[in-house]
Structure formats: structure tokens, C-alpha cells
Amino acid sequence: xxxxxxxxxxxxGGVGKTTTTANVGAALARLGEKVCVIDxxxxxxxxxxxxxxxxxxxxxxIDVFEGRCKLRQAIxxxxxVDTLHLLATSQTRDKSALSEERMRETVxxxxxxxxxxxxxxxxxxxxxxxxxxxxxxxxxxxxxxxxEVSSVRDADRIIGLLEAREIPEVRLIINRLRPEMVKxxxxxxxDDVLEILGVKLIGIVPExxxxxxxxxxxxxxxxxxGGPKVAAGAAFRDIARRIRGEDVAxxxxxxxxxxxxxxxxxxxxx
Amino acid sequence: xLRNLFGRNKSKDQLKExxxxxxxxxxxxxxxxxxxxxxxxxxxxxxxxxxSDDGDYDVKVEQQGDRMVLxxxxxxxxx
Numbered sequence: 001x002x003x004x005x006x007x008x009x010x011x012x013g014g015v016g017k018t019t020t021t022a023n024v025g026a027a028l029a030r031l032g033e034k035v036c037v038i039d040x041x042x043x044x045x046x047x048x049x050x051x052x053x054x055x056x057x058x059x060x061x062i063d064v065f066e067g068r069c070k071l072r073q074a075i076x077x078x079x080x081v082d083t084l085h086l087l088a089t090s091q092t093r094d095k096s097a098l099s100e101e102r103m104r105e106t107v108x109x110x111x112x113x114x115x116x117x118x119x120x121x122x123x124x125x126x127x128x129x130x131x132x133x134x135x136x137x138x139x140x141x142x143x144x145x146x147x148e149v150s151s152v153r154d155a156d157r158i159i160g161l162l163e164a165r166e167i168p169e170v171r172l173i174i175n176r177l178r179p180e181m182v183k184x185x186x187x188x189x190x191d192d193v194l195e196i197l198g199v200k201l202i203g204i205v206p207e208x209x210x211x212x213x214x215x216x217x218x219x220x221x222x223x224x225x226g227g228p229k230v231a232a233g234a235a236f237r238d239i240a241r242r243i244r245g246e247d248v249a250x251x252x253x254x255x256x257x258x259x260x261x262x263x264x265x266x267x268x269x270x
Numbered sequence: 271x272l273r274n275l276f277g278r279n280k281s282k283d284q285l286k287e288x289x290x291x292x293x294x295x296x297x298x299x300x301x302x303x304x305x306x307x308x309x310x311x312x313x314x315x316x317x318x319x320x321x322s323d324d325g326d327y328d329v330k331v332e333q334q335g336d337r338m339v340l341x342x343x344x345x346x347x348x349x
Contacts, residue, residue, distance in 0.1 A: 148285075149285055149288065149289060152289055153289065153292060153293065153296065156293050156296065156297070157296065160297065182282075184280075185280030185281065185282050185283070186280065186281045186282060187282055188282050188285060188286060189282070192282065192286050196286065196289050196290060196293065
């Protein structure tokens with residue numbers, strides 16, 4: 001993707017926007033990009049806890065917007081990957097504190113003045129002002145969708161709104177795919193979702209309980225090295241490489257002895 | 271009904287059909303209810319010009335390329 005500022009959005013809540021932002025951001029940083037992830041869900045701050053950086057938040061995005069601190073003071077550098085940074089949102093304010101103009105100015109300053117290579121903007125759920133503000137500074141979008149009825153419908157709505165904003169690069173991440181349900185014909189397969197939504201795919205992330213475990217301990221799964229391999233973590237790393245323009249093949253989810261069957265066996269043995 | 275849910279029909283195929291239909295209405299910013307009204311009104315007009323006709327009318331919103339199109343199939347009885 002050419003876009004340096006990418007909004008992560010979905011319409012529906014709970015489909016994995018924040019997890020995707022944290023994991024793709026961490027994976028991009030691991031690949032050497034100077035990355036800033038921004039939480040724009042004012043009043044419902046979560047990107048900080050998912051990344052395990054909650055103890056270090058002093059100033060937030062709204063403090064920057066309202067001039068209570070300099071942009072640089074609000075940026076938290078991740079100690080695990082020193083190219084990864086977080087700009088947290090306010091937990092005490094509401095969405096009326098957001099401003100499209102200030103959002104655009106903040107993202108411009110991050111890219112041009114602070115030397116960031118990539119900014120990932122975690123959008124709140126919904127299609128109201130919070131989403132609109134998050135999208136206003138973006139030239140690319142990652143639409144996160146789960147293969148189920150309400151998430152696909154909401155994703156379609158969001159894609160329409162992103163197109164209305166003339167965001168040039170809109171890409172789809174199918175999250176929480178359950179290969180065994182797809183095999184039984186009880187879950188939409190990747191091609192079904194692509195046919196319905198008509199957007200270019202950039203990632204398929206299988207349902208993986210280790211994602212929950214990684215958020216329990218505040219360590220993005222895509223950062224895990226050495227430990228047991230996490231299928232979803234690998235999928236997020238693949239997405240980061242595709243964002244950077246690499247042609248990364250998709251693992252097959254439909255063959256009974258495909259990569260995930262193999263990984264499950266490894267987990268079972270370990 | 272139960273056979274539909276658990277029988278040979280894969281649930282994902284049903285979901286796909288439902289999604290295609292609901293999204294075509296969403297994209298056209300039209301509720302399925304107003305489509306029924308539109309159908310009824312069209313029928314009234316058609317009957318005015320073809321009084322003897324009791325044809326099988328089909329009105330729906332359809333995606334054609336990147337446009338949503340209202341497609342009305344209104345057979346008129348010449349006899």
C-alpha cells in the first residue's frame with residue numbers, strides 16, 4: 001500500500017479492529033518501519049491495554065488537540081520494538097472533543113515532522129463522527145470483517161462511506177475465520193466474502209485463542225518470537241508484509257491437512 | 271424448515287443469498303417494505319393500461335457492475 005496513514009475500521013464493534021491495529025502495527029515496526037498507532041475511540045480507550053502500554057500513558061490525543069502538551073510528549077515508545085509507538089486516546093472525554101482538522105494536522109505532523117513511516121489509526125465502531133474523524137486523515141483503509149451476517153453487512157456500509165471519502169486504497173482483512181466451519185459449509189469462505197463486498201483482500205486471520213492470551217498479557221501476538229507459533233500472529237505478520245508491497249502467498253485453509261491442521265498438532269504435542 | 275436449517279442446504283449458502291439481497295437494498299437506500307409498496311403501485315399503473323392482465327410481476331434491485339439498478343419484469347398479455 002502506498003498509503004502512509006491507514007485507518008483500521010469495521011462498522012461493527014468487536015470484530016478485531018484494535019487487535020488488528022496492535023498486531024499489524026507491531027509487525028510493521030518489526031520490519032523496520034517507524035510506526036505510530038493512534039487510538040481514536042474517545043472515552044473507550046483500549047489500544048493501550050491491548051499493547052500492554054497502559055502504565056505509560058500520561059498525555060493523550062485530545063491533550064494534543066487542545067494544546068495541553070506537545071505532540072512528542074504524547075507519543076509512547078514501545079520498549080520491546082523501539083520503532084513502535086502509541087498515541088493513546090482520552091478515557092475521560094467524549095467524541096465531541098474530536099476534530100477532523102486537528103486529526104489531519106496531527107497525522108501530517110507525525111509523518112512530516114516526527115519522521116514516522118506509517119501511521120495506523122484505530123477507528124471506533126460505528127459510522128458516526130468518531131469513525132469519520134479517524135477516516136479523515138487516512139489515505140488507506142483496512143476493513144476488518146468476520147465471516148458472519150452482521151459484520152459483513154456493516155463492512156459493506158463502511159466500504160461505501162470510505163469510497164464516498166475517496167480513500168484510494170481500501171483493503172479487506174477477514175478475521176476470525178474458522179477453517180473447520182468453512183469446510184462444513186457453515187461459514188462463508190474467503191471467496192464468498194470477496195464476491196459480496198467487492199474489495200481487494202490483504203489478509204486472512206484464523207480464529208486463534210492465543211490472540212486472547214496475548215491480549216491478557218498485553219503482548220501483541222505478532223511480536224512473539226521463539227515461543228510457540230501463533231497462527232493468527234503469523235497472519236498479521238503476513239499482512240504487514242503485504243502492506244509493504246511484498247507478494248506473500250496465502251496459506252490454504254481448506255485442506256484438511258493444511259497448515260493449521262499441522263500447527264494444531266504441534267500445539268497438541270507441545 | 272428444520273430440513274432447510276440442518277439438511278443438505280449449507281447454512282453459508284443461505285447466508286450468502288440473504289446478504290446479497292439485503293445489501294442490494296442497503297446500497298439502493300431502500301427498505302424491503304418500500305419495495306413492496308413500489309411493486310403494488312407499479313401494479314396499479316400497469317393494470318390501468320392492461321386491464322385484463324394478471325401477469326407474474328417481478329421487481330427487484332440488482333447490482334450491475336458498480337451500479338445498483340431497479341429491474342422490473344412486467345409481462346403484458348397481448349391477448
